[in-house]
Amino acid sequence: MPHLDSWIANxxxxxxxxxLIYLLAGTHLFLTWRTGxxxxxxxxxxxLSISKDTGAPGDVSQFGALTTALAATxxxxxIYGVAGAVLLxxxxxxxxxxxxxxxxxxxxxxxxxxxxxYRVTNSKGQMSGGPMYVLERALRARWAGILFAVFxxxxxxxxxxxxxxxxxxxxxxxxxxxxxxTFPDATIHFGVGLLLSLITALVILGGIKSIARFCTILVxxxxxxxxxxxxxxxxxxxDRLPATLSLILSSAFSGQAAVGGFxxxxxxxxxxxxxxxxxxxxxxxxxxxxIVAAAARTRDPVRQALVSSTGTFWDTVVVCxxxxxxxxxxxxxxxxxxxxxxxxxxxxxxxxxxxxIILIGGLLTFxxxxxxxxxxxxxxxxxYLFGIHSVFIYRLFWVVAxxxxxxxxSDAVWNFCDMMNGLMAxxxxxxxxxLSGVVASETKRYFSQPQN
Numbered sequence: 001m002p003h004l005d006s007w008i009a010n011x012x013x014x015x016x017x018x019x020l021i022y023l024l025a026g027t028h029l030f031l032t033w034r035t036g037x038x039x040x041x042x043x044x045x046x047x048l049s050i051s052k053d054t055g056a057p058g059d060v061s062q063f064g065a066l067t068t069a070l071a072a073t074x075x076x077x078x079i080y081g082v083a084g085a086v087l088l089x090x091x092x093x094x095x096x097x098x099x100x101x102x103x104x105x106x107x108x109x110x111x112x113x114x115x116x117x118y119r120v121t122n123s124k125g126q127m128s129g130g131p132m133y134v135l136e137r138a139l140r141a142r143w144a145g146i147l148f149a150v151f152x153x154x155x156x157x158x159x160x161x162x163x164x165x166x167x168x169x170x171x172x173x174x175x176x177x178x179x180x181x182t183f184p185d186a187t188i189h190f191g192v193g194l195l196l197s198l199i200t201a202l203v204i205l206g207g208i209k210s211i212a213r214f215c216t217i218l219v220x221x222x223x224x225x226x227x228x229x230x231x232x233x234x235x236x237x238x239d240r241l242p243a244t245l246s247l248i249l250s251s252a253f254s255g256q257a258a259v260g261g262f263x264x265x266x267x268x269x270x271x272x273x274x275x276x277x278x279x280x281x282x283x284x285x286x287x288x289x290x291i292v293a294a295a296a297r298t299r300d301p302v303r304q305a306l307v308s309s310t311g312t313f314w315d316t317v318v319v320c321x322x323x324x325x326x327x328x329x330x331x332x333x334x335x336x337x338x339x340x341x342x343x344x345x346x347x348x349x350x351x352x353x354x355x356x357i358i359l360i361g362g363l364l365t366f367x368x369x370x371x372x373x374x375x376x377x378x379x380x381x382x383x384y385l386f387g388i389h390s391v392f393i394y395r396l397f398w399v400v401a402x403x404x405x406x407x408x409x410s411d412a413v414w415n416f417c418d419m420m421n422g423l424m425a426x427x428x429x430x431x432x433x434x435l436s437g438v439v440a441s442e443t444k445r446y447f448s449q450p451q452n
Contacts, residue, residue, distance in 0.1 A: 002346040005415075012415040015422035021276050023284045027429050028103035031110045034440045038306075039105045041447075042313060045306035059127050060299030062307045065296035067219040067307060068202045069289040071162065071211075072373025073315045074223065075366045076167050077281035079359070082323040083340040086333050089273030090265040091244075092251030096274025097281075098309050101316025104284030105309045111433050112308035114138065115290035116301035117442065122388050126208070129294020131378075131428040132384045138435055144427045145384065148287060151424045152381035153394075158417020160405075161244040162405030163212030164367045165196055171363050174341070186407075193406030194369070194420020201399045204375045205392075207294055213374050218372075222365035223314065229358030230322035233351055237329050244329040260334025277398060284317040286421065287428030291377050302446035315376030370400060 032039065049066050060068070085093040111131065118137045119129030133146035150227075169192040173185050183186060203214045234241060251270060260263035283289060289308060298304040311341060330347040338346075348355035375398050382394045434440075 004238075004416065008415045008419070012419040012422070013383050015419045016276070018272065019271065020422055020425065021279065023429060024107075024279050024425060025100065025103075025275055027285055027432060028100070028107050029325070031106040031432065031436060031439065032103050033107065034436045035106050035443050037106075038109050038309065038441075038443065039102060041306060042105070042310065045310045048303060049307045053298045053303065054146070056297045056299040056445055057127070059119075059208055060212040060297065061216075062304060064306050065241075065292050065304070065309060067215040068208070068373050068376060069311050070219050070284045070291045070314060070373075071369035072377065073162065073281065073283050073370075074219070074287060074319060075281075075370035076220045076363065077277065078315065078319045078345055078366060080257060080340040080360060081277045081281050081325055083321050083327055083333075083343040086324065086327050087262075087271045087275035087338060087340065087343060088265065088352045089270040090251045090256030091248045091328045091333070092253070092256060092265075092267070092270035093274035093277070094321065094328060094382070095250050096271050097278035097324065098274075098317060098321050099281055100275050100278030101312055104278070104282050104316065106110060107284040107432065108282070108289060108312045109309035110436070111285070111287060111428060112289040112293040113301045113305035113439055113442055115294040116296070116298060116304045116343045116432065119294040121411075122383065123173050124388060127295045127382060130291035130380060130384075132201045132381070133294075134435070135427055136437070137348065139431060141427075144430070147410075148177050148424060148427045149381040149384045150353050151420045152288070152291075153385065155417050155420035155424060156374045156378030157398075157401050158379065159197075161401045163372045163417070164374075165193070165402045165405035166408075167253075168192060168196060168364060168367050171360065174212035174398045175356070175360055176216050178360070180228075180323055189407045192404040194404060196371075197399050197403040199368075200371055200375070202374055204395055204398065208292070208376055210378055212295075215369065215372060218365060218369055222408060223319065223361070225365070226358065226362040227319065227322060229362070230326050233326050233348070233355065233358070234322070234329065234349060239323070244325060248328060261336030261338065276410055278316050278320065281320055282312040284312050285429055285432070286425045288374075288377050288424070291380050292373070300446060311331065313430070322395055322424050353420070361392040379386075384440045 011083060051065055083099055114134045115129040118134045119127050121343060127233045132149045135145040135148060136142045148422045169189045172192055173188050185298035203210055216393045249326060253267060254272060257368060289311060293304055293308045327347045330350060332343055332346040348359040379394050382390050
């Protein structure tokens with residue numbers, strides 16, 4: 001049905017058009033002002049993320065909630081998304097992506113605060129929260145909560161599941177020579193699907209506690225592995241770093257003229273693609289991360305909100321920025337006929353097999369962690385819609401979808417889920433803006449207490 005596919009693609013592009021980008025970026029700036037520039041408390045937030053609120057209600061530790069959220073947000077966008085921003089917006093897009101992360105910290109803080117404040121305890125004694133509960137309990141708009149939950153449950157299968165598992169199998173096929181694999185491509189897709197489905201089932205069928213335990217090990221390891229690898233690459237080309245930083249800064253405010261195979265981009269393109277890819281990567285404002293923030297063991301919503309806000313810092317301000325520096329400093333972005341994948345391959349291949357290990361290892365862990373994090377988001381949305389007894393069935397469908405994603409690709413399905421992902425942001429942002437006074441007053445209360 002080519003006409004339906006085209007309609008869905010156009011609808012997804014409209015949802016993720018400039019109007020939503022401006023709304024998200026505007027919310028970042030507004031909440032930064034309303035919270036008194038909450039970013040200045042980043043040091044305290046990082047310290048809180050590795051501490052415990054002993055005896056507080058909740059299902060997982062604050063660190064477990066943070067790493068589960070990071071598992072969902074640190075994904076292909078941190079590597080391929082950055083490459084796409086540079087290809088379309090030039091080196092200056094890296095700075096706009098970084099600034100999106102800096103100001104997005106306030107939005108992630110605000111949505112997490114509200115989700116903890118308005119969370120509930122379900123029939124199994126577990127915490128349930130997120131924008132759907134905020135919309136229902138704080139704004140008396142259950143219909144909006146239902147919409148958000150529907151969008152989340154559908155979007156999860158695309159953006160957080162099949163798209164991710166397909167990326168893993170495609171990457172292994174593309175790198176089968178490096179990995180010394182001699183099987184036919186179809187066999188690799190099938191085998192990866194079976195293995196990935198099995199591992200996913202072993203983790204998610206145990207619920208949030210199982211997911212959080214796994215993520216507290218995987219996420220720090222994958223982040224340190226990838227960040228360390230990027231630093232080694234930058235150290236190898238340290239003499240180019242001053243010129244790279246200068247190029248990023250100048251291109252951000254003046255655009256980038258055509259050079260090599262790069263067709264050129266103005267300041268508008270640098271801003272648009274940098275901000276868009278930054279938002280896609282850190283998910284600040286989409287309403288996904290606060291779902292797991294509500295499960296954290298904490299006595300105070302501000303405390304967990306501070307912890308959750310560090311997720312945007314690590315995702316965009318650190319990981320995306322390092323990827324951008326590696327790509328721009330390589331000079332490969334000026335080549336011809338490049339895609340996001342080929343640009344990343346070239347940029348990381350300058351260190352030979354070591355560069356391949358960083359790229360392959362980063363993608364494998366980033367993508368799998370996203371599958372785990374979004375599994376929890378989706379199941380909490382289904383719980384809100386149909387009750388807690390529907391969760392196990394959802395998990396089974398989730399495992400099957402992981403396998404399907406490895407062996408089958410449908411742009412129409414993914415575009416539809418991408419559209420749902422964007423629609424999640426609308427009710428969440430409305431709640432954030434309408435309840436910004438609550439966020440401001442809770443923040444003032446917390447920081448006025450000398451014992452904190």
